Amino acid sequence: MKDVIENKLKLRSVKPTAMRLLVLQCLMEQNRALSLNELEALFENADKSTIFRTLKTFQENYLVHRINDGSGAIKYALCDDDCICSLEDNHIHFLCTKCEKTYCLKDTPITTPSLPNGFRANFANYLIEGICSTCT
Amino acid sequence: MKDVIENKLKLRSVKPTAMRLLVLQCLMEQNRALSLNELEALFENADKSTIFRTLKTFQENYLVHRINDGSGAIKYALCDDDCICSLEDNHIHFLCTKCEKTYCLKDTPITTPSLPNGFRANFANYLIEGICSTCT
DNA sequence: TAAACTTTGCAATGGCATTGCACTCCTTAA
DNA sequence: TTAAGGAGTGCAATGCCATTGCAAAGTTTA
Numbered sequence: 001m002k003d004v005i006e007n008k009l010k011l012r013s014v015k016p017t018a019m020r021l022l023v024l025q026c027l028m029e030q031n032r033a034l035s036l037n038e039l040e041a042l043f044e045n046a047d048k049s050t051i052f053r054t055l056k057t058f059q060e061n062y063l064v065h066r067i068n069d070g071s072g073a074i075k076y077a078l079c080d081d082d083c084i085c086s087l088e089d090n091h092i093h094f095l096c097t098k099c100e101k102t103y104c105l106k107d108t109p110i111t112t113p114s115l116p117n118g119f120r121a122n123f124a125n126y127l128i129e130g131i132c133s134t135c136t
Numbered sequence: 137m138k139d140v141i142e143n144k145l146k147l148r149s150v151k152p153t154a155m156r157l158l159v160l161q162c163l164m165e166q167n168r169a170l171s172l173n174e175l176e177a178l179f180e181n182a183d184k185s186t187i188f189r190t191l192k193t194f195q196e197n198y199l200v201h202r203i204n205d206g207s208g209a210i211k212y213a214l215c216d217d218d219c220i221c222s223l224e225d226n227h228i229h230f231l232c233t234k235c236e237k238t239y240c241l242k243d244t245p246i247t248t249p250s251l252p253n254g255f256r257a258n259f260a261n262y263l264i265e266g267i268c269s270t271c272t
Numbered sequence: 273t274a275a276a277c278t279t280t281g282c283a284a285t286g287g288c289a290t291t292g293c294a295c296t297c298c299t300t301a302a
Numbered sequence: 303t304t305a306a307g308g309a310g311t312g313c314a315a316t317g318c319c320a321t322t323g324c325a326a327a328g329t330t331t332a
Contacts, residue, residue, distance in 0.1 A: 017279065017328095036319080047281045052321075054279095068206045070261060072289090073319065094255060105252065113244050118269025119230060125206060125263040133254025153310065172288080183312045188290070190310095208320090209288065 001025075011081060012061040019046065023054050024063070024078075033067050033075035033093065033102040069095045069102045069127055077104045087112070090124045096132035103132065137161075147217060148197040155182060159190050160199070160214075169203045169211035169229065169238040205231045205238045205263055213240050223248070226260045232268035239268065 005024050009016045026042055027034060036055070040048045055076050058064040062083050067075040083089045092105040110126045141160050145152045162178055163170060172191070176184045191212050194200040198219050203211040219225045228241040246262045 015278080015329095019280075049282080049321080050280050056321095068204060070204045092249065094251070097258065108249050108251070111247065111249075112264065113228065113247075115230070115244070115264070115266075116241065116269065118272050119266060120272065121264045121266040122233065123265040125261075125265070127261040128248065128251070128257045129259040129261070130251075130255060130257040133252065136254050136256065151309080155311075184288095185290080185313080186311050192290095 004028075008063065008081070012063050014057060014061050014063065019050055019054050020057070022046070023051060024058070027064065027076065027078045033069070033077035033104060035071070035073035035075050037073060039076075065089075067093050067102060067104075067127075068125060069093060070129075071095065071100065071102075075102045077102075080106070087121060087123060090126070092126045092128060094132065095127060095129045096135055097129050098131055098135040101132065140164075144199065144217070148199050150193060150197050150199065155186055155190050156193070158182070159187060160194070163200065163212065163214045169205070169213035169240060171207070171209035171211050173209060175212075201225075203229050203238060203240075203263075204261060205229060206265075207231065207236065207238075211238045213238075216242070223257060223259060226262070228262045228264060230268065231263060231265045232271055233265050234267055234271040237268065 002021070005021055005028065006016050008024060009020060014020065022043065023039060026039060034042075036048060036052055039051050039055075040046065043051070055064060058076070059066060062079050062085055064076045065079055065083070065085055067077055069075055077093075079085065079089070088109075090110050092108045092110055094103045094105055095101075096103075105128075110124045112121050112124060115121060138157070141157055141164065142152050144160060145156060150156065158179065159175060162175060170178075172184060172188055175187050175191075176182065179187070191200060194212070195202060198215050198221055200212045201215055201219070201221055203213055205211055213229075215221065215225070224245075226246050228244045228246055230239045230241055231237075232239075241264075246260045248257050248260060251257060
């Protein structure tokens with residue numbers, strides 16, 4: 001397990017510090033998008049700004065992507081290994097309004113519609129709110 | 137023009153105060169989604185909290201909908217007259233990353249994909265970022 | 273081993289949404 | 303016509319979250 005995490009970092013040329021390993025492991029285990037506060041709560045003794053900067057480093061190296069789910073707090077979720085956060089990598093996110101958890105629906109790619117004349121798309125953020133399978 | 141605005145309010149049983157007429161007119165004229173700060177700047181002498189509460193009233197009566205375009209500030213845009221802000225009323229929004237303006241693409245309804253088993257959709261927020269026709 | 277760089281923790285700061293409270297305005301009923 | 307009640311408004315907080323400056327701690331390199 002530890003190897004897998006370290007490999008993920010190596011793949012993106014990010015030095016494996018203790019904090020980074022922890023955050024990455026956490027994101028892998030939870031299998032959903034987490035906010036800064038949620039992450040902070042899971043660690044107890046780690047500083048929020050350190051986690052913030054860890055996540056920033058991760059973003060810059062395509063390890064995680066940010067999700068704006070309208071909850072007020074930005075959520076962070078793991079990217080696939082071959083992700084470069086392009087329009088093609090964007091996928092739908094799902095916010096359960098009951099448990100407040102946000103999931104990546106990686107198997108549900110975003111279909112970009114034809115836009116009005118002169119409009120060009122670079123990035124898409126598609127969020128669906130509803131009830132997840134656990135809360136049904 | 138004034139009649140049109142007053143009618144819109146009457147249609148939703150919202151009392152036409154000066155502030156409400158102004159805000160509604162503004163949203164109609166701009167033909168795009170505006171943030172609280174943008175609205176405040178357009179009026180100069182009106183208080184932000186009044187505008188906020190005006191918009192809240194509008195939301196509650198399906199006159200405007202909120203848009204989370206990831207800019208940090210919530211934007212507000214006019215609803216159609218027959219809107220009840222249901223999943224079917226949701227449409228795509230477009231944020232131009234150059235001029236920072238957000239548009240409703242009312243003619244581009246959101247197609248909700250088939251979700252994983254057990255997931256049920258109640259609301260969708262689909263934002264596309266890119267360059268608008270004016271900035272191309 | 274010392275210098276240079278990176279990472280971390282703490283303590284701000286700033287932006288935006290939201291609310292409490294008092295004042296004003298408008299409506300209503302005696 | 304006037305007093306009372308309710309709605310709307312303005313001002314001044316408050317709170318939450320993202321972000322950053324700075325110094326200490328840790329790591330790498332010559």
